[in-house]
Amino acid sequence: MIPSHPDRARRGPGTPPGPSTGPVAPGDGTGPPRGVPAGKGGRTGTYARDGWSRLRRWSTTTPARVWTLSVLCAAMIVGLFASATSTLDQARNGLDVLGRGAGPQAMATTELYLALADMDARVADVLLMGTDHDLGSGREDALAQYEASREQANEVLLQAASLTEGDTVEERNVQEVLDGLGVYERLVTEALLRNDEAQAPPGEADERALGSYRSATLMMHTELLPKAFNLGLDSSAIVRANHEDGQASVALGLAWVGGVGVAVLVALFALQVYLRVRFRRRFNLPLIGASVLTVGLTLGVVLALVSSGGHQRDAKEEGLDAAMSLARGGAIATDMQADQSRYLLDPEQADNHQQVYLERAQQVLFRPVNNLADYYEAIDGVTAAYPELPGADGSDPDDPGTLGYLGERAHDALLPGQEDRLAQVLTAYNELQAQDRELREAVREGDVEAAISIRMNIAHSEDGAFVTYERALDGLTEDHEEEFTRGIGRGDAVLAPWTWLLPVGSLLLLLLVALGVRPRLAEYR
């Protein structure tokens, strides 16, 4: 097994001399320096100079070079470990913030709008019912729902207050909604009290009660709901910024891992080449093993990061973003259906409430029409044509297509198996619009009693057209929420094994390098 060691070989006759810079014999590195003129220089400088030149001489010896290259390899391996650990940590942190921090918070804030819109809807229903407490699912039920939504809104707001601390714009926004909600509740209490005192029959709210409700609903729609909606948008913006910053730093980390991985390979290659030239050995199995392991480790980490990044993006886009968008659509639909009660409750502003109803409906599902009669037809058409979407081919320059929260959901790639669910949502929405048409026809024919009955049946909390629509929509939203949880889980799972694979792999790399150079260095002992 004794190799054709250049230094040893030199001792044999007829062998060519080694490189002039090479050592003369084993142990050379620690031997006395050659050619240093002893005694030259001052006494004080001698030791230092001796040490320096000895080091310089040693550095030109074979073991020194083997050592240098080995240390370089080890340093690069440590660098690979460090860059991979830090990037994996960033990726884990990104998943954590999205999955357990900013993501769920954004979802909760989005639901604030729903809670507020629902409060105002229930009040309108109760005022419309007047003395007939058994219309639809009844007054008690409506008041209980109001209370539940009020509690939910307060809960979300208190949570938001602690989360937005420090962000002056948002903090103030939350505070204004909290304060405004107090004022709103007082107005509502006043409206209900006045209507009860006046013993107002269904559909004929007391004038003073109506005055209080007008102030309340105006405040809800000009101050509370817009700010609540904006808070939800802002928390989505925070999620987006976190996500993009996270992805960018992981991408930067990927570059580092890739770069350092290549550097490890170069260092290992240099070491192998040196050993080959110097020691005339064709292969160094441990070092080849180390190179293969480096490639494996680097690629493994890179693939894990890319794959977890993909899962994170899916969780955000197909999960959270879609769920939040549907939740917003649901909240606006809640406000929209309450416009039916407001329309019946306040004949003076009926035109206004009807127009606003159409506007909110257009936000949920848009078709290019100007009035409700055309809207009913258009929605009927969308439901019948689905999964085809009217106007999607862009052939008509005046028809931008089927848009709004539901329309855009239908355009975007749905999750597998969701077409049926969306079809159910559209059918339920179409039914809601069909009943709206009946309601307004009854009003036009002067049959307000029938109109109120239709309205209260739509609002029935067990089997009304609106709750049917809400349930269908919730099914779709839950799918996306599950997709979100699943994406985060998959991302975590891809990264999980690297908590031990990376340190074990790095240690193994160091061990292989040691194994690769140790026999060579041993030859110099």
Added chain:
Amino acid sequence: MRFRHRRVAAAAALATAAVVGLPACSAVLDGEESLVDADSLVVGVKADQPGLGLETENGGFEGFDVDVALYIADRLGIPGENVEFVGVTSAEREEKLLNGEVDMVVATYSITPGRKTQVTFGGPYYVAKQDVLVRAEDTDIQGVRDLDGMSVCQGAGSNSAARITEGLGIPVERVEGETYSDCIAQLRDGRVDAVSTDNLILAGFLAEDPGAFRFVNNPFTDEKYGVGLPYGDIEACEAVNKAISRMYQEGEATGMLDRWFGNTDLEMVHSVPQFEGCD
């Protein structure tokens, strides 16, 4: 516009692409230039809307939209002297934004689902309502339904009279003026009975001559005035929204509304509007 380039991010993205070339990088590379990094800005405003965007004799622009644009630019870190205003007509707004002639449009630009497919909208910074302006002396017109059988002027290409006839089913005679100034002149001369469009636009004319006209004050549709931004510039959209929230919180919006429409009987909203969302 000029940009403060974020060299580090760009270099990182390029390095990543070069070394790894993987799909994860596309997210970074897609992050194109955003207005939030600009240090100068070209803003499209109306040139012929008193109170909103009006070209002055010395070639400058003034009005509520101009003030809003300057406030937003300031919050984006762009000082007023680096903001250049150019006049845009309603028909030009999309085109000039798409071909990059302007970086931002603040020109009574209503957010509609159709436009949202081409333009990213920050805001709305104000929700105007469609209303009707009549002569001050015509006191028998109290609501929009009293317009039955009367003549209503609207600007060329506008849809506002259709909202009365088709939307509310009230038969009125539709008259088209070349511009709203033209409609106002016709109203003054008695050639038409009413002018219909956004109440903020009407208030701008009313502010010039507060005694001559009055609102019917029966607002019936929302016109959400948005800040038009290059399509997909979500970062700028979010920054614009934040600026608008602040504009209302600090009372700046109230000050601007009072400055331009304070002498009219316009019912103003002093609370931040519900934003449209940036994606």
